[in-house]
Amino acid sequence: MAQRPYTRREVRLVPVTNAAEARRAKPDWPAVRLHVVTGKGGTGKTTVAAALALALAAGGKRPGDRRVLLVEVEGRQGLAQLFDAEPVAYEERRVAVTPDGGEVWAQSLDAEQALLEYLDMFYKLGPAARALRRFGAIDFATTIAPGIRDVLLTGKTCEAVRRRAGHTHAGHGQSGHGHGAQHGHDRTKQPQDRVFDYDAVVMDAPPTGRITRFLNVNSEVSGLARVGPIRNQADAVMRVLTSAQTAVHFVTLLEEMPVQETLDGFAELRAAGLPTGGVMVNQARPVVLPEDRLKKAAQPGGLDPAELEAGLAPVGLADPEVVTALSELATEHAQRVLLEAGQREELSATEAPMYELPLLTDGIDRVGLDLLAAQLRRQGAA
Amino acid sequence: MSGDRANGNGVKQGRAERDGVEQAGVEEAGVQDGATGSGAQDTAGHLNLDRLLDAPETKIVVCCGSGGVGKTTTAAAFALRAAERGRDVVVLTIDPARRLAQSLGLTELDNTPREVAGIDRSKGGRLHAMMLDMKRTFDEIVLDHADPQRAEQILANPFYQSLSASFAGTQEYMAMEKLGQLRARGEWDLIVVDTPPSRSALDFLDAPERLGSFLDGRLIRILSAPAKVGGLGAFKLLTGGVSLVTGALGKILGSTLLGEVQSFVAALDTMFGGFRERAERTYQLLQTEGTAFVVVAAPEPDALREASYFTRRLATDKMPLAGLVLNRVHRPQADITAERALAAAEELTNGKAGKRTTRKNAAGANGAAKGNGAEAPLSATEEAQAAQLAAALLRLHAERVVQSRREHRLTGRFLASHPGIAMLELPAQAEDIHDLDGLREIIARSA
Numbered sequence: 023m024a025q026r027p028y029t030r031r032e033v034r035l036v037p038v039t040n041a042a043e044a045r046r047a048k049p050d051w052p053a054v055r056l057h058v059v060t061g062k063g064g065t066g067k068t069t070v071a072a073a074l075a076l077a078l079a080a081g082g083k084r085p086g087d088r089r090v091l092l093v094e095v096e097g098r099q100g101l102a103q104l105f106d107a108e109p110v111a112y113e114e115r116r117v118a119v120t121p122d123g124g125e126v127w128a129q130s131l132d133a134e135q136a137l138l139e140y141l142d143m144f145y146k147l148g149p150a151a152r153a154l155r156r157f158g159a160i161d162f163a164t165t166i167a168p169g170i171r172d173v174l175l176t177g178k179t180c181e182a183v184r185r186r187a188g189h190t191h192a193g194h195g196q197s198g199h200g201h202g203a204q205h206g207h208d209r210t211k212q213p214q215d216r217v218f219d220y221d222a223v224v225m226d227a228p229p230t231g232r233i234t235r236f237l238n239v240n241s242e243v244s245g246l247a248r249v250g251p252i253r254n255q256a257d258a259v260m261r262v263l264t265s266a267q268t269a270v271h272f273v274t275l276l277e278e279m280p281v282q283e284t285l286d287g288f289a290e291l292r293a294a295g296l297p298t299g300g301v302m303v304n305q306a307r308p309v310v311l312p313e314d315r316l317k318k319a320a321q322p323g324g325l326d327p328a329e330l331e332a333g334l335a336p337v338g339l340a341d342p343e344v345v346t347a348l349s350e351l352a353t354e355h356a357q358r359v360l361l362e363a364g365q366r367e368e369l370s371a372t373e374a375p376m377y378e379l380p381l382l383t384d385g386i387d388r389v390g391l392d393l394l395a396a397q398l399r400r401q402g403a404a
Numbered sequence: 405m406s407g408d409r410a411n412g413n414g415v416k417q418g419r420a421e422r423d424g425v426e427q428a429g430v431e432e433a434g435v436q437d438g439a440t441g442s443g444a445q446d447t448a449g450h451l452n453l454d455r456l457l458d459a460p461e462t463k464i465v466v467c468c469g470s471g472g473v474g475k476t477t478t479a480a481a482f483a484l485r486a487a488e489r490g491r492d493v494v495v496l497t498i499d500p501a502r503r504l505a506q507s508l509g510l511t512e513l514d515n516t517p518r519e520v521a522g523i524d525r526s527k528g529g530r531l532h533a534m535m536l537d538m539k540r541t542f543d544e545i546v547l548d549h550a551d552p553q554r555a556e557q558i559l560a561n562p563f564y565q566s567l568s569a570s571f572a573g574t575q576e577y578m579a580m581e582k583l584g585q586l587r588a589r590g591e592w593d594l595i596v597v598d599t600p601p602s603r604s605a606l607d608f609l610d611a612p613e614r615l616g617s618f619l620d621g622r623l624i625r626i627l628s629a630p631a632k633v634g635g636l637g638a639f640k641l642l643t644g645g646v647s648l649v650t651g652a653l654g655k656i657l658g659s660t661l662l663g664e665v666q667s668f669v670a671a672l673d674t675m676f677g678g679f680r681e682r683a684e685r686t687y688q689l690l691q692t693e694g695t696a697f698v699v700v701a702a703p704e705p706d707a708l709r710e711a712s713y714f715t716r717r718l719a720t721d722k723m724p725l726a727g728l729v730l731n732r733v734h735r736p737q738a739d740i741t742a743e744r745a746l747a748a749a750e751e752l753t754n755g756k757a758g759k760r761t762t763r764k765n766a767a768g769a770n771g772a773a774k775g776n777g778a779e780a781p782l783s784a785t786e787e788a789q790a791a792q793l794a795a796a797l798l799r800l801h802a803e804r805v806v807q808s809r810r811e812h813r814l815t816g817r818f819l820a821s822h823p824g825i826a827m828l829e830l831p832a833q834a835e836d837i838h839d840l841d842g843l844r845e846i847i848a849r850s851a
Contacts (some may be wrong), residue, residue: 063601064472064702150651157702229471229601241741278836279501280472310796325793331792332782337748339740347738348797355800357834383807385705 038144050250050300050375056183056262056357056385057224057299060287062271062280066304068100069386070273070379071374072300073394075126076118077404087125091182091220092117094130095175096228101128104386108208118388120395127220129182134160136174173239173256180262184222187216203262230272230283235289237263237270241294244323261315269299271403274369276362281369288372299373300403303366306330309359311352319356324349377401449819451826453847457486457594463694464587464595466728470710471601473702474731476500478830479598480508482698483531483844485522486594488844489791494592496582498536498575498600503838508533515540517586522840532592541578542568563668576610582687587689609687609717656674658838696726701818703730703811708818715822722788727826730815734807734832742805745798752795 028296049058057074061067075092078302081086091114094101102110137160141151154160240260257284262268270291274280276281284301291298311319321323327345334340335349369376379397380388398404456462467479476497483495494517500510510533516748530737535558546564548824558564568574570582582755586595654662689695697718711728729750738745782790832848837843 062472063470064707231601278503278838282502310800311793315793329786329798330788330794332787333752333790333792334748336791337751337794339748339798340796344738344740348794348801350737351800351804352797354834361835383803383810385810 034356037158046400047404050402051269051404053266054299055218055222056071056179056268057218057222058227058233058237058268058270059224059273059302060227060230060270061302061328062230063285065273065275065280066386067229067273068094068098068226069104069391070271070302070304070394071215071224072101072126073379073391074271074389074398074404075222075224075267076120076395077398078224079118079124079126080120080399080404082120082122082124085119086125088120088124088221089219090124091180091223092128093179093223093225094128095225097132099130101130101226104391106388114385118391122394131175131178133171133174136178137170140174140177146277170252172236173259176237176239176259176263177255179223179225179361180259182220183218183262183267187219188207195369199228227270228282230287233270233287234294237291238294239263264295264297266297268297270296271299271302272374273302273304273377275305276307276365281365284369285371287335288374298372298374301369301372301376302398302403303369303376303378306378307355307358307362307381311359315352316356316359319349319352320360326352341356363375375402442746449824449826451698451729451828452848453485453828454489454760455492456726457482458489460593461694462584462594462688462696463692464597464696466583466597466599466690466695466697467700467729467731468599468697468714469700470707473700473707474830475502475601475700476598477837477843477846478698478700478731479596480504480533483596484523484595484843485842485847486596487520487529487531488524488527490529491594492530492592493594493596494534495596495598496534496579496586497534497598498579499599500535501838503836505535507839510535515544515582520840525674527571536575536577536579536582538575539568541582542574545581558668561664561668563664567668580690581682581814584682584686606697609690609721609723622824651750668687690723691721693724695724696725697723698729700729700731702732703814705814708814712818717836725825727828728818728822730827730829732812732832733829734804736801736805738801738807740798740801740805741810742802745802745805747801749798750794752798 057071057078059067059071059074061070072092079090080086092101094110099109101117102108105126105128107115107117107128110117110128112130112132112135114127114129116125119129120126129158138151138155151160227233228372239256272284272287274284288298309316315325326351330345330349331340334344366376377398378401379394382393395404456465456522465479465482467475467482469475476499477495480500483493485508488492495508497505497508497510500508505511509518514533515537517534520531520533523529523531544560545557550558576599579597583595583597586592690697699711699714699718701707715725715728717723740748815827819827830846833842833846835842837846
């Protein structure tokens with residue numbers, strides 16, 4: 023569509039230029055290398071995760087300086103659609119490059135593949151692994167046995183966080199099965215001072231209702247595995263997840279249910295000793311009326327029709343029907359704004375940094391993602 | 405329809421397609437022509453909600469769709485509508501917002517349907533509501549089917565505790581199980597079901613089968629075999645392939661966990677004989693004539709994509725689809741195109757519009773005198789304020805038109821790939837819904 027819907031909101035598409043960099047807030051999470059992004063269904067969790075990955079990938083001095091991995095754990099292929107790329111596979115693949123040459127890689131984690139890789143790595147099971155699959159044990163372990171799936175997915179993500187530059191990651195190279203060969207290709211620009219393979223990892227995590235259980239793998243498997251390999255793996259994962267390298271961000275809309283879930287999620291994570299991050303308010307609507315008019319519009323009777331009519335007359339729109347329609351629109355807007363203000367107030371109880379992202383009425387594509395990424399950088403989320 | 409003209413400018417869009425979208429929202433849920441046929445679809449792709457809810461042959465309405473589209477609220481609104489139109493209804497909700505739950509009298513998560521107060525019972529209907537407690541439903545199945553001693557063993561098993569609280573498909577399975585139970589009780593003539601907020605809307609159709617086939621499957625028989633024969637030592641007696649599997653499982657899980665899994669499975673084995681059968685019965689119940697699936701979606705790409713998959717899946721599985729409920733639809737109220745509104749706003753902001761308005765003629769044109777009799781022209785400040793107010797609202801309107809246009813386009817695409825699907829549009833609400841009036845309003849406003 024040719025028409026830009028954002029004309030009014032002064033949220034201009036800011037390419038990440040030097041000027042834009044100069045204006046950006048100091049990053050709030052400099053020490054964080056694993057950004058877990060959760061949110062209630064329908065809040066735009068995947069979109070915000072992708073925008074955050076772009077934001078974190080920007081700001082390098084040279085092309086290829088910054089490299090971010092975006093991990094999908096629910097197999098929805100939401101990332102592929104966002105970046106208009108081919109389906110994202112278990113192998114890490116570059117899906118986007120920022121204007122300053124930062125790279126976003128993506129990976130769609132699959133518990134079954136992670137388990138087979140893990141078995142191969144630690145137990146050299148060979149034919150037994152095939153037998154396990156044949157008898158449905160792999161399916162059992164990854165879809166039905168509680169906790170195991172989560173340990174595998176978080177474990178695989180933590181492995182990417184810890185992976186050192188220049189190393190092929192554990193399980194690849196030595197394993198010889200299929201997907202290892204593709205890893206590490208196309209990485210010709212490897213700055214010598216790079217310590218980690220990825221500067222940051224962003225996880226498009228399960229929704230708010232399940233996030234604590236998903237991340238708190240330790241307690242989840244503790245009832246089941248008090249000792250043994252699963253327990254060891256869970257402990258290793260928890261060391262990364264509870265460290266200062268990790269932050270769990272919540273995406274929410276300014277609506278009752280997602281806000282309630284965000285508050286509950288913060289409380290649960292804190293109780294579990296997991297590190298909370300920021301609140302990303304998505305699809306925030308700008309306030310277009312001055313405060314006194316807003317209050318009036320929200321009251322019964324709404325705006326003064328005479329004033330509206332006077333305002334519309336110069337452009338020949340002082341039609342009673344138009345006045346009524348716009349007045350109704352104003353009332354709706356005012357109700358919405360007041361509701362959002364109340365929800366914003368509720369969210370402040372988290373005492374977490376808040377970032378606001380505009381509603382993109384035109385839908386989300388790469389241009390939209392860049393706009394959201396620029397917003398996140400400007401507000402200090404990255 | 406105002407939306408038509410508002411959208412007409414510069415939009416190359418199939419008119420027939422768009423009209424289909426428009427009308428679906430206009431004529432639905434209106435007064436009936438006395439028809440009580442089971443078909444919920446009237447002439448041109450409209451989902452006739454009242455006809456669906458009124459038909460005595462409609463026994464179960466399943467609301468499904470991806471997360472965040474308003475399934476729970478829609479299910480509650482449909483149930484209330486049906487009850488106030490005279491049916492004896494129970495609504496099974498999965499995860500209602502707190503205040504909505506309270507307004508339905510759902511203050512406790514106790515798996516018991518409770519009568520909802522404050523509904524209009526003049527047509528003889530009743531409404532019960534309940535919230536699904538997944539763990540308790542699972543516990544109830546165990547208690548119903550095992551002798552007390554064994555039931556106690558199962559309930560205390562740590563593996564069972566994890567499985568019943570967190571298995572990815574347990575909630576889906578238990579929702580279907582509960583539906584089966586409510587149906588069996590026969591106390592209501594209409595059951596409205598909300599479905600769990602799955603990662604994919606399809607999960608709840610697959611979960612019963614998955615859990616059922618797991619509990620009845622080969623692995624289970626392998627796992628339960630040693631426990632029956634006498635513990636892990638019996639591995640040796642088993643065939644090569646099986647011992648390979650159990651050996652590997654022991655390595656991965658550790659022998660304590662494997663032991664617990666085995667004793668759990670052994671306990672289940674005796675009591676569940678036909679777990680798969682149970683799952684299949686529920687699945688068949690969903691295929692019967694009296695069931696109507698309603699796919700709920702918002703006019704957004706993700707939600708419509710899920711709705712599309714779901715629609716196809718229902719057809720593949722021969723599940724009866726009543727139609728699509730398009731929730732949170734935006735409609736422009738004023739009959740002005742986005743372009744015209746933006747141009748006017750620009751003009752007002754730039755102050756090019758002539759300063760010739762007085763309060764007197766403004767009030768006069770409105771036909772409503774302000775009463776103070778003042779005939780003084782508006783001050784420059786007042787005039788500027790009025791212009792700004794009008795400009796702001798015109799821009800807001802333009803945005804609404806653009807959004808509505810986009811929603812039409814997306815919906816049009818959906819309808820093009822699902823020709824003949826019945827649809828009902830529910831308008832976006834400015835505020836969250838947390839009482840019965842709010843629920844009534846949703847349906848009333850769709851008319």
